[in-house]
Amino acid sequence: MIREVAIVGVGWSPFRSITPDLSYKEMMYEAAVRAYEDAGIDPRRDVDSFVTVAEDFNEGTSIFDEYVPDQLGALHRPVQTITGDGIHGIAAAVMQILTGQFDVVVVEAHSKASNVLTLPHILAYAMDPVFNRPLAAHPYFIAGMEMRRYLAETGTPLEACAQVVVKNRANALRNPLAGYGADLTIDDVLASEPIAEPLTRLACADHADGAVVMVLASGETARALTDRPIWVRGIGWANDTFWLESRPWGQARYAYLAGQMAYSTAGIKSPRTEIDFAEIDDTFAYKELQHLEALGLCKPGEAGAWTLEGGTELEGEFPVNPSGGSLGEGHLLDCTGLARVLEVVLQLRGEAGPRQIEDAEVGLAFAWRGVPTTSGAAVILSN
Amino acid sequence: MKEHVYETVYLREKDFQEGRVLFETWDPNARYAWDAGIAIGRFLQELKAGRLVGTRCANCGRVMVPPRMFCEHCFVPIDEFVPLEDTGTVITFSLCYVTWDMVRIEEPQIPAVIGIDGASPGMGIMHLLGEVDPKAVKIGMRVAAVWKPPEEREGAITDILYFKPL
Structure with missing residues (x-):
């Protein structure tokens, strides 16, 4: 790759068959807080761009993009929601970092399968x-x-x-x-x-509910943030x-x-x-x-x-x-x-x-x- | 050019009725039951009891309604619930002459955002106005919630029927 990219933070909300205690937003927040704590970053200051992977039919909400930013700390920031698998989200983040325009990009995906009755x-x-x-x-x-x-x-x-x-x-x-x-x-x-x-x-x-958030960073930033970057x-x-x-x-x-x-x-x-x-x-x-x-x-x-x-x-x-x-x-x-x-x-x-x-x-x-x-x-x- | 010009035939209602145009139809069976979670769960419970509640961010001090468990500005967790009044001020509104499924209506629906008393400026509830002449509605108008009778409330935003002028 033309530029080094590493995963510098990971967070999750645990995977369970039902999660009646938390809304999907609260689940995403829990995973995001863990990931930012793990990476040692403040999303309101240190993240250049956010990518969520979500499918409207799974969410029960058309144009789900709108419901993504707040719980990720992405309010007023560059956010995109794509359909696909979470690894497509990693690919989107890697490409953003490879452009040289972004140094820290966050990827999120979640499941509230238990909320889809049909x-x-x-x-x-x-x-x-x-x-x-x-x-x-x-x-x-x-x-x-x-x-x-x-x-x-x-x-x-x-x-x-x-x-x-x-x-x-x-x-x-x-x-x-x-x-x-x-x-x-x-x-x-x-x-x-x-x-x-x-x-x-x-x-x-069987299906499960859960959320995962990852923080990706360019090589130089990754080395500054952590002594254990995981390289893509x-x-x-x-x-x-x-x-x-x-x-x-x-x-x-x-x-x-x-x-x-x-x-x-x-x-x-x-x-x-x-x-x-x-x-x-x-x-x-x-x-x-x-x-x-x-x-x-x-x-x-x-x-x-x-x-x-x-x-x-x-x-x-x-x-x-x-x-x-x-x-x-x-x-x-x-x-x-x-x-x-x-x-x-x-x-x-x-x-x-x-x-x-x-x-x-x-x-x-x-x-x-x-x-x-x-x-x-x-x-x-x-x- | 002439060799590229063809005689055209328009599709008529008859062509569809007589099955000369083929298509597939399918009705989706998409049903969901969203877990309300901590913040919205509490909000809905309070609605059932005929009360409005918000949350306060310990960092920026904003009192937010509807309540949330994190501040989207500060990105810090929130655990302080704050009781609010069921009165407020119209922040913005529209006179809507079509229903949600685009049927024209004579008397307009009046959706409005009502800044709730006790919440921070700009924090409100999205609802409808009632018992008011549409022409009399103004930004800044003072309004109060009209609740369903207690036995009919079910823990939903519709437990408030509408807001009416104070």
Whole structure:
């Protein structure tokens, strides 16, 4: 990159299935206060620009931009609200800093999924209104179809997908932020009710409320603010076609492309050896395996066996989703990617407590926008 | 040029009625229940009791209504609630001759921001004016809340029916 960029502050409001005590504004405020305290900055004086990632349909408010500034300390300041995943927000902040016009940029995303009473209907509204929506099937069928094709193309056993759930929800037990820690077995996952075969209920991430705020700064400013900046080494994002009728159902091409863009920015040739751990979208259990392969962290078709052998466990050779991922923390709508990035930052700082990975130096975060999208974003961080 | 000029056919109501123009319709099922949180939750509870309440920023001293748990100017937390009067002054208003869904009406609705007595200057409640001749409404007019009967209040901004001249 033409200019150094680092994450110098992180904050959160914990991830829980319901949060009736706080409004979304109070949740954002809590996360923002933590992040500014962590970065040692005053948002009213030290921040040049703010980026929020939010989707009007998830908020229940048209033109949600209007409701963003106050609780972030962004009143009377440059603010933009974009749709996408939280990592797209990181990308927007990085680009602003790369222009040379901004030194400190704040990124925020949140989920109040529990406030959306008709969440499945909102999700269904993402389907193409002419070709797909009239069929009136729950959009999770897309995950079921993709999972079937992925398993068929790679020969991955169902048990490997179930093991992802077992691993991630066990990791979440060591993460006080996570809302869905659990001690499960492969049989528990396989025996849970079918949602869209071969997808079972426990192989789908439940939703959670929560907020994450991050402070990014240019190299010089970052060094002045903190002695432990977490550097953004590479970032990338990509989409595949929206057509359900003609997708590469077995592979996540968007993840491959987003990963390649991030690797090339970071100068990474061999991701498996140059990266120490990853936080990777696991909205559905098989997605973690499919994304691992697309991101070149193992060979196509090997993610399942690798997972069953324990290679991606917390104590394994390449820990994946030490936070618990979306399966263990809860799916945070537009904030999902920032939850992935948050864990990478905590691990690289050595602040991950009982789930700390030893000698973590380079980490990857990858987010997917969920069904029916083929929208992915990746970021590589180092300490 | 001439080879680029085509005869055109206008779409008529009949074309739609007879199904010659195809389209998809869909009614969204979008329902939400927002957690009111600490500040607004308290505000709504007080409305149910027939009272207005604000919060005071310990840093800048502003008394804010509707209440909030942080000051958007100072970016500091707030935990002091302050009782307010249910009277105030019209800061600005409009005479609105269409309903929210654009139906024309003869007697205008009069939305107004009312600076509430006890709150800092410029801090008010967005509501409607009633029991007033539209032509008589002025900036600076003194008004008071007209409340629903206690048994009909439900903890909503509509627990105040409207503000009327003092």
